Amino acid sequence: MVLVFAESQKGQFKKPAFEAVTYGYKTAQQMGVNCVALALGAAGNPADLGKYGASKVLHVADASLDTLDSQVYASVIADVARQVAATVVVIPASTTGKSLLGRLAVRLDAGSVAGVNTLPQTDGAFRVKRAVFSGKAIAEYEVKSGIKVLSLMGNAMPPEVVGDVASVEAVSVAVPASKVRVKSVKRVEGIVPLPEAELVVSAGRGLKGPENWGMVEDLAAVLGATTACSRPVADAHWRPHHEHVGQTGIAIRPNLYIAIGISGAIQHLAGVNNSKVIVVINKDPEAPFFKAADYGVVGDAFEVVPQLTEALKKYKAG
């Protein structure tokens, strides 16, 4: 049986949960077993996880699970995994999942692979792949333990609706007291967070100052994209720290990454070179980013970006 931890935020399931259930369902299909989803704490509509392939949804509704404590989560998920005799446990490789994976693996005495991006090979040896060296290589892992714990990289497995709502069962497991006291959670509202975003518009020093970000935001708004920035921009506080992508910021893998006025230092590429399609707009034809790009525009961002926005508006209008 494949058990999927479906992460919720403020009581709502988001894309990482649906991706993980889709991954778990497909893995379970290959192995000829069921996929069961697990929801912790406040969870809007657990039955909906059935649409992505969960044959049933287990729910531990304890209110102390509304905020993450990896110690508590690992204890609860491991107990449930043992109760239902799971052989594969799938969790999202979100910040929550990354805090949890190793812990859960130790607790279950299981081999783990972090950030898998393709379905495992399950006939014979259990093998699965993930990107390493900031996307410069792909490693294949063999997991030899009876239970395997995997975290799924965001944007690696598009959610697929394959069925209808599933039945929801409350499960009772001991929820240990948390030693962590969360004081505040500040999250930007109304936009897709960068690690989950499929479309990203990012800009760098070439924009010369924070007052020029209006055209970047306009372009992002037309696309329905999330905005990002390079390190110097975040360091200069032109843009908030959570928008910084690259080696010291966050690594993302959107379907489309549009880089405006970013030269493409190797540390920046480390955070974005798993993007499916990269568009680079830069007035310097020698900018190293062009070597990593699929499409390039050599031109002045202040002219090109508004024109691109207009062209997209026309396209969207039909």
Place this chain on the structure above:
Amino acid sequence: MKLLVCVSKTPDTTSKIGFVNNGQEFDTAGIQYIMNPYDEWYALVRALELKEALGGSVTIINVGTADNDTVIRKGLAIGADDAVRIDADPKSAMFAAKQIAEFAKNENYDIVFLGKETIDYNGAEIGSMIAEYLDMPFISYATSLNLNGTTASISRDIEGGEEELEVDLPIVVSAAKGMAEQRIPNMRGIMMAKTKPLKVVPPVAFDDMAVTVSYTTPPEKTSVKLVDPSNMEELVRLLHEEAKVI
């Protein structure tokens, strides 16, 4: 304040990545090794700042062979008091975590620090594994950490924002950008590092459960398709019809 900082040795960011022996081994030819930047810039420096403010000691720990001593000595030059190397070549994250936890379990560290991930495997697993072995809370992606007695106030990165929390020591913390600023070792530090203790400890037995069996490199990008800056309709068409991303 008794502090342990886990440091890893990684290829320099700019290294060209390749594999030998039928894709089974990392090609070390011409590779420049460094201390994993997150371990060095953020975890180690914050530990040193806490020691400077509150007294105590900072110990570095690494799981690796004698080749790693250069990186360990750099940590001592930056200011750590002593170092421990578990003498083994780890083949899995859990192996390394187990070794560190075995060493740490009787040492009563107040905080075990490490970087948010290594820049080679990017797995971010070891911190949470050590925390589980030691039965301690684990706070990941911490961007600031301040102590009030034995309570730590920590800010950490989450998707699209940040979380603030309090937790009582002992804890395991993974450090991200914002936690501290890089320190360059000075000549005095480098000289002193040569005589600071570096203890070599044999590993405990551990059977790896998840190991890499092969590596491949992704196909090279075909050369960039340039679009005329005055024809953004064409770029939109390509993104829609050819790339199919909008």
